[in-house]
Amino acid sequence: MSTPFSPRDDSGNSGGTYGRELLDRVLDGVPHYETPLTFAAEMPARTSSLTDWPVWVHPSVVSALQQNGIARPWSHQAAAADLAHHGTNVVVSTGTASGKSLAYQLPVLTSLAMDPRSTALYLSPTKALGADQLRAVTSIIDSAEDLRGACPCMFDGDTPTEVRHWARENSRWLFTNPDMLHISLLRTHQRWAHFFRNLAFVVIDECHSYRGVFGSNVALVLRRLRRIAARYGADPVFVLASATTADPGSAASRLIGAPCAEVVDDGSPHGPRTIALWEPPLMRDVTGENGSPVRRPAGSEAARIMAALMAEGARTLTFVRSRRGAELTAMATKRLLGEVDPELATRVASYRAGYLAEDRRELEAALADGTLLGAATTNALELGVDIAGLDAVVVAGFPGTVASFWQQGGRSGRRGEGSLVVLVARDDPLDTYLVHHPSALLDKPVEATVTDPSNPYVLGPQLLCAAMELPLSDAEADKFGGLDVLAKLSEQGLIRRRAHGWFVTAGTNPHGALDIRGGIGTQVAIVVSETGRLLGTVDTGRAPATVHPGAVHIHQGESYVVDELDLDQGLALVHAEDPDWTTSARETTEISVTAVLEQKLFGDVEVALAEVEVTHQVIGFLRRLPSGEVLDAVELDMPEQTLCTRAVMYTMTPELLAQAGVPAERVPGSLHAAEHAAIGLLPLVAICDRGDIGGVSTALHADTGLPTVFVYDGHAGGAGFADRGHAELTRWLGATREAITSCECTSGCPSCVYSPKCGNGNDPLDKDGAIRVLTAVLDALG
Numbered sequence: 001m002s003t004p005f006s007p008r009d010d011s012g013n014s015g016g017t018y019g020r021e022l023l024d025r026v027l028d029g030v031p032h033y034e035t036p037l038t039f040a041a042e043m044p045a046r047t048s049s050l051t052d053w054p055v056w057v058h059p060s061v062v063s064a065l066q067q068n069g070i071a072r073p074w075s076h077q078a079a080a081a082d083l084a085h086h087g088t089n090v091v092v093s094t095g096t097a098s099g100k101s102l103a104y105q106l107p108v109l110t111s112l113a114m115d116p117r118s119t120a121l122y123l124s125p126t127k128a129l130g131a132d133q134l135r136a137v138t139s140i141i142d143s144a145e146d147l148r149g150a151c152p153c154m155f156d157g158d159t160p161t162e163v164r165h166w167a168r169e170n171s172r173w174l175f176t177n178p179d180m181l182h183i184s185l186l187r188t189h190q191r192w193a194h195f196f197r198n199l200a201f202v203v204i205d206e207c208h209s210y211r212g213v214f215g216s217n218v219a220l221v222l223r224r225l226r227r228i229a230a231r232y233g234a235d236p237v238f239v240l241a242s243a244t245t246a247d248p249g250s251a252a253s254r255l256i257g258a259p260c261a262e263v264v265d266d267g268s269p270h271g272p273r274t275i276a277l278w279e280p281p282l283m284r285d286v287t288g289e290n291g292s293p294v295r296r297p298a299g300s301e302a303a304r305i306m307a308a309l310m311a312e313g314a315r316t317l318t319f320v321r322s323r324r325g326a327e328l329t330a331m332a333t334k335r336l337l338g339e340v341d342p343e344l345a346t347r348v349a350s351y352r353a354g355y356l357a358e359d360r361r362e363l364e365a366a367l368a369d370g371t372l373l374g375a376a377t378t379n380a381l382e383l384g385v386d387i388a389g390l391d392a393v394v395v396a397g398f399p400g401t402v403a404s405f406w407q408q409g410g411r412s413g414r415r416g417e418g419s420l421v422v423l424v425a426r427d428d429p430l431d432t433y434l435v436h437h438p439s440a441l442l443d444k445p446v447e448a449t450v451t452d453p454s455n456p457y458v459l460g461p462q463l464l465c466a467a468m469e470l471p472l473s474d475a476e477a478d479k480f481g482g483l484d485v486l487a488k489l490s491e492q493g494l495i496r497r498r499a500h501g502w503f504v505t506a507g508t509n510p511h512g513a514l515d516i517r518g519g520i521g522t523q524v525a526i527v528v529s530e531t532g533r534l535l536g537t538v539d540t541g542r543a544p545a546t547v548h549p550g551a552v553h554i555h556q557g558e559s560y561v562v563d564e565l566d567l568d569q570g571l572a573l574v575h576a577e578d579p580d581w582t583t584s585a586r587e588t589t590e591i592s593v594t595a596v597l598e599q600k601l602f603g604d605v606e607v608a609l610a611e612v613e614v615t616h617q618v619i620g621f622l623r624r625l626p627s628g629e630v631l632d633a634v635e636l637d638m639p640e641q642t643l644c645t646r647a648v649m650y651t652m653t654p655e656l657l658a659q660a661g662v663p664a665e666r667v668p669g670s671l672h673a674a675e676h677a678a679i680g681l682l683p684l685v686a687i688c689d690r691g692d693i694g695g696v697s698t699a700l701h702a703d704t705g706l707p708t709v710f711v712y713d714g715h716a717g718g719a720g721f722a723d724r725g726h727a728e729l730t731r732w733l734g735a736t737r738e739a740i741t742s743c744e745c746t747s748g749c750p751s752c753v754y755s756p757k758c759g760n761g762n763d764p765l766d767k768d769g770a771i772r773v774l775t776a777v778l779d780a781l782g
């Protein structure tokens, strides 16, 4: 699919599908002077590849599944189940709604039916997904005589004490999450001895969501789980389900700390899909920072598209990044429809955060029976929604990862019928790149799930938990890669080496002190003043940039404004408020290289992976309207913060830059623009948020004596993002250059080289110079 595509249409072989017809109707409503469609193509229908039930599957499991509407498994389901049944860890990485659940249900249910003692653990990143999966499994078990004693049960933070007791005594299949595994099951493993002794399978659903610091923590919780299981004599097989990502087998193996096979050939059917990429036009009357042009917001554009689709009778779901955005998009759609058909206007809804399973069921039912024809929702609905009959999905703003994009877009289409998926670009370099380079979305995935369980900042607290669970031997500590870290912890008096291993100092509570979803080091609690409700935590080092006074903080789609930040007390006080603007901190950043880890010279260009010390100071923040227009800049005086982390860096000689047509006076703006766009594009190769990384560029850096660009990991010790950028440098910088050249603005805008969090007010920025710099660097890299 990577042939060049012309705008407006592709090869022309697509005529006649329902998705294409819908797209044509939407285009009919676009004024002739606008050309938002950058690409359209047909993804052909895929027929199912069915296979026989593997012979080892217990007959009552087969009959229960048949009663639940599954006549035979698809090929990938049988392949993955077969590997797991025969003792091989496996990850199944296939499309949305491709039936990944069956891949684990077959071996687990068979084991539960064959061996009356065997147990299993299911882990999901969200409660809602776990509840859905439990419901599906319960319905199968209810139809199978031999499985009645399995008693699958939810075990999470909300489970009442008496149910927890019951679960411990009776349940052979626990549905929980990594947080509960860490804080409860592993901490009190003696009480669960029977469960761990018989643990045959561990299922890890949506495993691609375990990434960055959270993913590194989960990876270590899973190593702790394997260690505890081994102490009780068990060696469970891991079955993982993942969205499609690059190299799922290696990512899964890094996550569980053991070899893992992969199954990626999808045998499930789907109808033809029309994929359209859409870039809203630059606005004529609104400008952004430094007078730069800005595009029409993705949410308003999505509303026009959804209204046009609904007017055609198409069942449409629009994904928007924030709850407020979802509401605005639904309201705008209503307004547009009200002008043509007031009855239709009543059949569009915005969808609240959607964490409750009942809410989702209601929406699924209303969309399925046609009461609702359109809904705008946050990506809270992305996991675990089972909507069969959508005709179209509009994705307003790239959701950050190709995996998420397909998780959303893949909801379209009744099995076997045509459908439409439209991606509407936001004003952002990554979105710009994607709508002009469809192959990045449609070809084999290049983005990888990144974790770094060897990060000493993550490893330290985890080792304390492991040692609390069972004293650690040197050999075990070595397996965790943690002997040096233990020595440091012992210097701090947190752990002691005795004859029988490493013991945690009495009176400490390492489990309670570690929030595996929190960041690294000390945390600032975000608390609603009026109610005392704790919304979450943020690393102290990042607090001045994210929860400074006046910052708008979004939590599960709800909006709050920060009143006070007390770094000494570790407290940010907020109140509920939904202002018209968003905020972005402006900070100054300095960086110094403390150790070079890898280094390579390519003529006039040198590339390295390094340990660095980054010093930040937040100096103020900008308030921006949804249109991109900057309301004002507010000054702040916040203390400096330092961060020891890893960075990917490159230097070039002034001679090379001069030859490339970048004279000395243009070097700062050119490097700065190249750095901004590169930060925007890193998520293309490493699944991360823009906030996980930062950058510094300078025409003369003290440590290198040369013009230098750094992109660093925003987490102490690094979470693997800089490493992945280093490993994929050519692809990453190539895409960065493409994003900049694809943007039609003349001298830079938020769609290419502007950064919402630039400490220097996006000044100087030299768009043309950035293209020259990147071309010179890429030529040198060869």
Ligand SMILES: Nc1ncnc2c1ncn2[C@@H]1O[C@H](COP(=O)(O)OP(=O)(O)OP(=O)(O)O)[C@@H](O)[C@H]1O
Pocket (backbone or CB within 6 Å): 069, 070, 071, 072, 073, 074, 077, 095, 096, 097, 098, 099, 100, 101, 102, 383, 384, 385, 386
């Ligand atoms: N072999 C099969 N034959 C027919 N239908 C099936 C088969 N396997 C699964 N299904 C159905 O396909 C739908 C999707 O299954 P499932 O939820 O397991 O997919 P998934 O890949 O886990 O989805 P997601 O992408 O949301 O994680 C369900 O309604 C399920 O009953």
